Amino acid sequence: MTKPGNGGAKQVGESQLFELLRYSHIFASVVREILEIKLLNEVCPTSLTLSQFHLLKLISLDGKHQVGQVADFLGVSPPAATKNVDKLEGLGLVFRKQSKGDRRATLLSSSAKGRRLVEKYETLKAERLTPVIDAFSTDELDQLARWLERFSLVLLHAEDSGEDLCFRCSAYFEDQCPVTQLRESCPYQKVCGSRATTTGEMEA
Numbered sequence: 001m002t003k004p005g006n007g008g009a010k011q012v013g014e015s016q017l018f019e020l021l022r023y024s025h026i027f028a029s030v031v032r033e034i035l036e037i038k039l040l041n042e043v044c045p046t047s048l049t050l051s052q053f054h055l056l057k058l059i060s061l062d063g064k065h066q067v068g069q070v071a072d073f074l075g076v077s078p079p080a081a082t083k084n085v086d087k088l089e090g091l092g093l094v095f096r097k098q099s100k101g102d103r104r105a106t107l108l109s110s111s112a113k114g115r116r117l118v119e120k121y122e123t124l125k126a127e128r129l130t131p132v133i134d135a136f137s138t139d140e141l142d143q144l145a146r147w148l149e150r151f152s153l154v155l156l157h158a159e160d161s162g163e164d165l166c167f168r169c170s171a172y173f174e175d176q177c178p179v180t181q182l183r184e185s186c187p188y189q190k191v192c193g194s195r196a197t198t199t200g201e202m203e204a
Helices: 014-043 050-062 067-074 078-090 112-133 138-158 178-183 187-203
Strands: 094-098 106-110
Touching (some): 050 067, 050 112, 067 078, 067 106, 078 094
């Protein structure tokens, strides 16, 4: 696989590095505070952490997941995963159900309330972004996305820890994800593949 970047040596001045770091942090903070935390607080009366909401979004995407798979996906211990699931279940956003094929397996599914919350969040996010997007041309938006992608991949390549934990896209999954190609695996796809195999075995 070709490594990100052009491989050429380049001298970056202190002022350039300062500006790059400054606006990288501002961009990351704006996205997190305005497009994630603030919107989540608006659509959810009872405060959820971003990790809990990302977990809800994951469960809402394609059906059932096992608690153990959730722990692997989030890169946390089973007790920590269970605590997050307990919070979502207590709010009526997900529910547990014992597998008919394997009584040792507990499956998680999103409730109608949970799916509505995810839909409301995404709808509100699209509405808030409309005036921002209108300030740019289509070409500018495409170029911005490509530059952000390239910068992210080069940074990941330089500091890849080799861990399976990802979720860097916050559940905005893409089949041909360049991060997956860089790391040669996607935790989400791994969970889905494991879930599909397990479900098939249960139903057999």
